[in-house]
Amino acid sequence: MNQFFKYTLVSLVTIATLSSCFKDNDDVFAGKSEINNFIYRGMNAFYLYKADVDVLANDRFANLEELEAYHSQFDSPETFFESLVFDRPRTDRFSVIFDDYVALENILAGNTLNNGMKFGLVGETGSATDVFGYVRYVQPNTSAERENVERGMIFNSINGIRISRDNFNALLAQTTYTIGLADLNAGVTTSNGLEITLTKEVVQENPILVTEVIDQGTQKIGYLMYTGFLSQFDEQLNGVFADFIAQGVTHLVLDLRYNGGGSVNTAIILGSLISGNPITDVYSTEEWNPDIQAQLQASTPERLVNLFKNQTNSGTTLSTLDLNKVHIITTGSSASASELVINSLDPYINVVQVGDDTAGKFQASITLYDSPDFRRSGANPAHRYAMQPLVLKSLNSVGNTDYFDGLVPDIAQNEDFENLGILGDMNEPLLARCLEDILLNGRSSRSSIPSVSYEEIIGSNELEPFGNQMWKELPN
Template sequence: MKKYSFLFLGLSLLLTSCSNDDNGIKPGPTPDPDPTADVAAQNFMWKAMNLWYFWQPDVPDLADTRFSTDAEYTAFLESYPDPENFYYSICNNHERIVGEENAIDRFSFANEDYSELVNSLSGISQSNGLEFGLRLIGNSSDVFGYVQYIVPNSDASTKDIQRGEFFTRVDGVQLNTQNYINLLFGENSTYTLGMATVSDNTISDSAKEVTLTKIENQIEDPILVAKTLDVNGTKVAYLMYNRFLSSFNEDLNDAFAQFKADGATELVLDMRYNPGGSVNTSRLLASMIYGTNTSDVYIKQRWNAKIQAEFSDEFLTDYFASSTGASAINTLNLSRVFVLATGDSASASELVMNGLDPYIDVIHIGTTTRGKNEFSITLVDDLENSYIYSENREGKINPDNSWGLQPLVGRNENADGFYDYTSGLVPDIALSEDLTNLGVLGDPNEPLLARALEEISGISSKIDFTVEMPVENFDSSRMHNPLKDNMYLEKPLQLNK
């Protein structure tokens, strides 16, 4: 007989989560530290990672048999007096330690205050509504930014700044690799951008300045543009979708209802700046594109061996959906989709592309995606709940340890079993954005959209697709958004017991 534990994994403040103390996955025998040792945080981190971490079998210090005595375990924990350093030391070749080039784990992270972690993962933050990419100036350490888009109803939307503009300075200080994080993403709620122009691949400061103020709890509708274009008699739906947020599932379904009413028979899905989010929302979007056959496998989860064995096949497999949970899915029942994706496209964006691939032709236009195929969960020091965060159990969390973890705990594979795209998904039609000609999002003359429309119509475009100044970001505002590129689960835990 199956046992059910209704535990939500991931961004728990976005969810209504409940739990049953008797139904969680319980850790096996583990060592215990000396009760007089000041290692509460390190002890929680080791035990939570020993249970949940995807690469637990590959990290010698997380092995079940690593410690023969409690004293040996205590000494190990005490050898890392800084809990943050300890956490990254037990990750598998973490980017923070070995650098991006040699990293296996590029995305696990921790926060010394789990409430800050949970709030940030729920999108509770400050924002001025300016979304931008960052690039180095030549071979120097100086940095310039370019505007990707402006969030509607934000402070930036009321200022004289728009997509395609450039900036080099903040409060009169030239941006560089050492100061840009503090200047753009620091404690300052208001800053003034010094704007710039580009000519012949040379960036020059201008006299224009724009002052922006961050607003508490700025809400971004992930549907930036949803419209139907008439391309030589063919109705083409265009969706600029910038984040997988479950709170906007009904709005997404409504957009597809309009596409259907407009008679759309083709879709251009623009996820060039979409870093990811909810796995379930990705499933719903895929269903709106392909169909609502609930016997077709969308994705299957792969956890570490000890966790994988605890889950039922039903829990591990996600099928295409016929309902959002509140309304019937509006599907276009397409046999192909054109996806605009770049290096800023990650996690749930890549999941849609990979999950659809066994069923329809996914024509990827753009550049290679980020390559994030792992999902995470939020862990806190609550042993009785298998360390899974639940807002209903705030009083059960160890009051002596406020650390929260967001480790990678699994990968998603498609119906064909494919999951190996850590190097990113390579485009079928390679075309970088051009900083000298970013165009207007949703306009048929915007280069990436125009290239997709050319494929759909079969008629050569009059647009010159030569790229003079290709986008070569080393960072972007999206990666400093509290949600970043997390891919998280929203489903009940269903055990095999």
């Protein structure tokens, strides 16, 4: 077994041993009790907030029978899992369980069922119930692109039904639906009679959405719209920075406004590409639950420290810009690994954050399978349940963490849904604020430009499974 997993579970050794000794179950479906045993074993071992959940205490159950008697009161594995999550409204908004780990693996690989229209939902001004949607961007080679959906489009109905705070989940969950377009004025929509029908399909999203090099006087400014930290695209990401270098880029605007997170390792690579710090510098450190933390500190403390990188996982040398300043665009949909990049670079270079407060997620998860060491190999063939619980929180090199309310921008500017602009265009409002600050060498106004006040309810990434997550790939 990998050294990482050699932890001690005190009196639960018996429970862990009994519940992980699998029979030949190829033709047998696991019962609720067997799945619940796996859930408890994984949460007891790894859950970040274990110490805050009394039932996860190592001495809570004397034997397997006591444990099974306890979790028999829950009507499903999902409800049992939910009972073990600490402070769902604020502290842990992100731990999840899946009844099919193949679906989870596809999500982690960026393969999702969607129609390519990425959107936000906003409360209509003057209404306690009505909601409208705005198109944030369109993924290439999708239904939305084929139907000519464009950034900035407004819609207020689906299949002829007015979108509300109570029905948007059900309406948007359909595989095929028709959006009714509308005009927006001062936060109030008026239907214009136009409709577009969209159909979901399995799509592999390339997170490198837009790249530009903008000439501003003698300055060459690289712009990257990056929508997710997916390790499959690390080589392509490195190629973008190589192209920036080839074009003589001296400044960078990194657009993370709709980036809900992803791989910790990719976040380290992106930060390293920007600053080019030595690989001896600390990018971030990790804090696990007390049991895991003590075990790692005693045996392999280096596993708690993430250093800057100088190559990809494939061994390709990173094309680093070696900047001492970067502008990063954020909104409330910038989460997890996006926040990790901002927080980790901050002690080393001048990070100018432009836009709105970020989501406030500093924790990461790992995938736990029902196997003796929680890895995919040897997973119980009688079911496909897997968990993605929060297991660690990230701290930057000076210890900053616990930003529950998000990271606050240096230049505050909310998006104007009546004037979203074109991503990568120098007149797009948030990019324009960055360019102004670069031109004036940091002397631009830090005050927000007045605009209509909107209540943004949720973004499409948050409606997708695992949409605002940060995960860690465990070493072999």
